[in-house]
Amino acid sequence: MSMNSNYEFINHPQIKHVKFIVNRIVYCHHHIHSDFEIAMVLKGKGIIETEKNKYLLEEGDLFFVNSYDKHSYSATYIDDNSLSLDGDQEPPLFLIVQISYHFLREYFPLIRNVSFESCLLKEYLPQEYMNLLNKLLISGSIHYFEMEPYFQLSVISTLSFLLKLCLQYVPNKIISDEEKENLKKRNNRIQRIISYIDEHYSSKIKLEDIADMEGITTTHLSHIFSESFGVSFQQYLNLKRLEKSVLLLADKNKKIIDVSYECGFSDPKYMNQLYKKYFNCKPKEFRSRNLVQFKNLIPKEIKQEETVLTDSQSIVEIKNYVSKNKIKVISKDILI
Helix, strand or coil, X not given: CCCXXXXXXXXXXXXXXXXXXXXXXXXXXXXXXXXXXXXXXXXXXXXXXXXXXXXXXXXXXXXXXXXXXXEEEEECCCCCCCCCCCCCCCCCEEEEEEECCXXXXXXXXXXXXXXXXXXXXXXXXXXXXHHHHHHHHHHHHHXXXXXXXXXXXXXXXXXXXXXXHHHHHCCXXXXXXXXXXXXXXXXXXXXXHHHHHHHHCCCCCCHHHHHHHHCCCHHHHHHHHHHHHCCCHHHHHHHHXXXXXXXXXXXXXXXXXXXXXXXXXXXXXXXXXXXXXXXXXXXXXXXXXXXXXXXXXXXXXXXXXXXXXXXXXXXXXXXXXXXXXXXXXXXXXXCC
């Protein structure tokens, strides 16, 4: 993911239609994907923001993200304007499972058409079932990362039961094939637009050009930007160019005017204005100081900070959580 809001393509390397990750997140921009997503805080406190609301998650809390719903992750100490990081505070650690709507489709065809409400699960499930969901997610993740014999069956069985509980308790509805297809087309369009801007930000880009490319009106395209990204087309483009300029300024041999043109700004004065707005200084001053000093001032719109742990690191963190909370893991031999 790059900036502000993106479409995320998810691969499923170990089990078809399923992916577990453990992610230490300071800020992860708004993004969308076709998979269902369930996130649990293994350590610390974190925030998940959807189009409708912002949720505080404490250790052990679980959050359900519906397919194609825009969402972001952040630490609790991120303010509304910038990534103001405190070196003494550790970012939250999330355990995340992403489940394709093709999962178990042969046995439960309606999974493709289920539309859940993205929500904090404890708002809808009784505590005894929350404990069970926690146990299922932890157990499934251990099987997934350790990859012992028959681990695929263990993961599939735990996630099947987990999805059943969500279907029983989380608000959901069945949408038509046409509605699902429209969602898919909409998000494919968003991905094409993002890719086009990523490839052409250094050139002159007009709203009309992208609208013509997509065969829609500029009014419709403007609505897509405000709805999907939370900013206007011009704001999105400016932030993309600003993001690239920050990287180029690290090379002190580059002239600032060259950085400006290389990033697509038609006038260096306009880049100066953006630096004043976001960094409260001009590019020259930004460069003259130690860039490390600016790390904590980079606006969250153009910065992302997250670390996906390796499988071995993930196992250590999950088992630390198990030990701390005295969770009895569902073994590969006795599933439930």
